[in-house]
Amino acid sequence: MNKAIKAAVIQQKIPDNDKTVNLSVTSEKIKQAAEQGAKLIVLQELHASQYFCQTEDADVFDLAEPLDGETFQTLAPIAAELDIVLVISMFEKRSAGLYHNTAQVIDGKAGRVGIYRKMHIPDDPGYYEKYYFTPGDGDGELNGFAPIQTSLGKLGILVCWDQWYPEAARLMAMAGAEVLIYPTAIGWDPADDKDEQQRQLDAWMTIQRSHAVANGIPVLVANRTGHEDSPDDRAPGQTFWGNSFIAGCQGELLAHASENNEEVLTAELDMARSEHVRRIWPYFRDRRVDAYGNLKKRWID
Amino acid sequence: MNKAIKAAVIQQKIPDNDKTVNLSVTSEKIKQAAEQGAKLIVLQELHASQYFCQTEDADVFDLAEPLDGETFQTLAPIAAELDIVLVISMFEKRSAGLYHNTAQVIDGKAGRVGIYRKMHIPDDPGYYEKYYFTPGDGDGELNGFAPIQTSLGKLGILVCWDQWYPEAARLMAMAGAEVLIYPTAIGWDPADDKDEQQRQLDAWMTIQRSHAVANGIPVLVANRTGHEDSPDDRAPGQTFWGNSFIAGCQGELLAHASENNEEVLTAELDMARSEHVRRIWPYFRDRRVDAYGNLKKRWID
Numbered sequence: 001m002n003k004a005i006k007a008a009v010i011q012q013k014i015p016d017n018d019k020t021v022n023l024s025v026t027s028e029k030i031k032q033a034a035e036q037g038a039k040l041i042v043l044q045e046l047h048a049s050q051y052f053c054q055t056e057d058a059d060v061f062d063l064a065e066p067l068d069g070e071t072f073q074t075l076a077p078i079a080a081e082l083d084i085v086l087v088i089s090m091f092e093k094r095s096a097g098l099y100h101n102t103a104q105v106i107d108g109k110a111g112r113v114g115i116y117r118k119m120h121i122p123d124d125p126g127y128y129e130k131y132y133f134t135p136g137d138g139d140g141e142l143n144g145f146a147p148i149q150t151s152l153g154k155l156g157i158l159v160c161w162d163q164w165y166p167e168a169a170r171l172m173a174m175a176g177a178e179v180l181i182y183p184t185a186i187g188w189d190p191a192d193d194k195d196e197q198q199r200q201l202d203a204w205m206t207i208q209r210s211h212a213v214a215n216g217i218p219v220l221v222a223n224r225t226g227h228e229d230s231p232d233d234r235a236p237g238q239t240f241w242g243n244s245f246i247a248g249c250q251g252e253l254l255a256h257a258s259e260n261n262e263e264v265l266t267a268e269l270d271m272a273r274s275e276h277v278r279r280i281w282p283y284f285r286d287r288r289v290d291a292y293g294n295l296k297k298r299w300i301d
Numbered sequence: 302m303n304k305a306i307k308a309a310v311i312q313q314k315i316p317d318n319d320k321t322v323n324l325s326v327t328s329e330k331i332k333q334a335a336e337q338g339a340k341l342i343v344l345q346e347l348h349a350s351q352y353f354c355q356t357e358d359a360d361v362f363d364l365a366e367p368l369d370g371e372t373f374q375t376l377a378p379i380a381a382e383l384d385i386v387l388v389i390s391m392f393e394k395r396s397a398g399l400y401h402n403t404a405q406v407i408d409g410k411a412g413r414v415g416i417y418r419k420m421h422i423p424d425d426p427g428y429y430e431k432y433y434f435t436p437g438d439g440d441g442e443l444n445g446f447a448p449i450q451t452s453l454g455k456l457g458i459l460v461c462w463d464q465w466y467p468e469a470a471r472l473m474a475m476a477g478a479e480v481l482i483y484p485t486a487i488g489w490d491p492a493d494d495k496d497e498q499q500r501q502l503d504a505w506m507t508i509q510r511s512h513a514v515a516n517g518i519p520v521l522v523a524n525r526t527g528h529e530d531s532p533d534d535r536a537p538g539q540t541f542w543g544n545s546f547i548a549g550c551q552g553e554l555l556a557h558a559s560e561n562n563e564e565v566l567t568a569e570l571d572m573a574r575s576e577h578v579r580r581i582w583p584y585f586r587d588r589r590v591d592a593y594g595n596l597k598k599r600w601i602d
Contacts, residue, residue: 119589119592120587120588120589121587122587124581124583135589138589138591138592141601142595142601143589143591143592143593143594143595144589144592145592145595161587164514164515164582164584165515165584165588165589166467166468166471166511166515167467167471167588167589167593167596168589170467170468170596171592171593171595171596171601174595174596174598174600174601175595175601176601176602199549199551199552199553200551202551202552202553203514203551203552203553206507206510206511206514206552207511207514207515207552209507209511210467210507210508210510210511210514213465213504213507213508213511214465214466214467214508248500250500250501250503250504251500251503251504251507251508252500252503252504280425281465282425283465283466284599284600286421286422286423286462287421287466287468287599288420288421288436288439288444288445288466288468288469289597289598289599290439290444291420291439291444291445291446291472292444292468292472292596292597293444293597294443294444294446294472294475294476295468295471295472295475295593295596295597296590296593296594296596296597297475297590298585298588298590299475299585300442300443300472300475300476300477301477
């Protein structure tokens with residue numbers, strides 16, 4: 001991997017489901033990030049539309065696209081023009097009745113160099129993702145946790161709910177990921193008090209920073225911000241909490257966005273640090289692979 | 302498990318290797334914790350002596366004891382008298398030429414109810430543990446990651462270097478641990494600058510708090526404090542960084558000790574929170590057990 005990489009994560013409010021307009025606005029922000037020198041740019045989860053999983057509605061599948069659909073067609077030329085590595089997120093129609101929450105990596109003029117289909121799918125009130133997304137395929141040698149080779153290095157892309165699973169981060173690192181990347185869309189339940197909201201935000205930052213610590217590689221997180229109403233008038237809608245961040249390979253915060261504002265957040269990743277940190281804290285030397293078999297179980301009972 | 306448990310972690314300076322005196326001082330601190338209402342009390346790693354792994358010296362094996370040795374003989378009656386669950390840590394002589402870094406759990410009058418032998422053994426300059434300790438056995442149904450049943454609930458005991466491994470915390474939780482407990486002895490390299498020291502301390506707190514987050518259970522950490530000279534005059538000795546803490550099941554800090562002082566740190570664990578938190582963040586529902594097989598590998602290459 002290059003010795004130093006200027007990286008950016010883009011945190012946005014999405015006002016409606018006009019994908020053409022949304023992708024145009026996002027394109028401008030990508031250009032701003034590139035003007036600031038970013039070579040690796042990460043967009044938030046499902047950035048082309050509002051977060052459509054607030055209710056279960058069969059008509060919403062109209063928002064889905066094939067891998068080569070409007071989102072890719074709009075953004076691939078921009079990545080090529082700017083000569084950047086761009087991580088996009090989209091609602092993928094793989095076939096009639098088969099949809100995924102998919103990230104694509106576009107590497108400048110080389111175009112799409114890999115995709116990642118979200119492996120862990122959440123489902124709770126206002127986040128009805130199990131209705132919309134089939135989990136990523138678990139077959140193949142890497143069981144779906146496959147880093148994507150780019151001109152900047154190997155990227156371990158994971159998406160939102162994946163962020164709570166140390167297993168996912170570990171598998172990406174063991175397969176050679178040099179940085180972990182999380183497009184995400186998470187917010188608060190307005191029914192929770194301020195203390196609970198703070199605990200949830202802290203937990204979310206802590207678990208993702210811990211993946212940097214456990215694996216000795218940087219972590220980039222692009223989260224959505226702003227309020228989006230629910231199609232269900234009785235529901236409170238979602239208030240996404242922003243707080244996108246970039247952490248170094250000891251989990252230290254290099255850049256940290258606000259809660260409520262759109263931001264183009266950048267930081268310099270010192271890739272030589274990973275080699276150093278893995279020398280002083282050689283966790284991979286000592287994993288008890290003879291004793292981890294039960295991790296494949298659902299529960300030990 | 303009981304609905305609420307008052308817990309304590311005891312952070313100490315150890316002035317020399319007079320075990321009888323050290324255990325007597327520790328006994329007084331255990332009594333102080335019990336007077337404050339603590340029913341679950343955790344001691345730091347290898348508390349009966351100074352941290353003896355700063356050099357490799359065959360004579361140091363004289364410090365080791367059998368499970369029923371002086372450490373147990375001194376502390377078991379105190380646990381019985383105070384009717385507490387006490388987690389102690391000792392240099393175990395299992396046989397001639399076979400030693401472990403072992404925690405024991407003493408449950409009031411019931412005496413010893415279980416032991417845990419440190420599974421992941423570190424080794425770096427000033428922490429020559431691979432010379433002294435054989436890793437815990439990995440055979441048996443739980444492969445060494447076996448929670449210990451007590452009158453207060455099931456305790457997932459892990460020791461120091463284990464703290465960097467999400468696999469260890471996960472396996473304990475999956476085997477029913479209701480709280481994670483880390484006796485530890487970690488400090489700074491005085492050759493590092495303040496920024497590096499801060500990154501290391503933050504990483505250490507972050508990874509352990511993340512085990513609470515990932516598994517929805519509280520975490521107790523008892524760390525050593527104070528400076529201990531090395532037998533090797535050319536070595537700087539160890540400056541243990543204290544900062545023992547107690548975190549709730551979302552990783553939130555309930556109590557946090559200073560860097561340099563001896564402390565009896567207490568907090569109330571609300572055990573009903575785990576049930577609630579695992580309902581709102583049901584990570585165990587969605588683990589991709591079909592796709593985690595590579596976690597048993599050393600590396601994926």
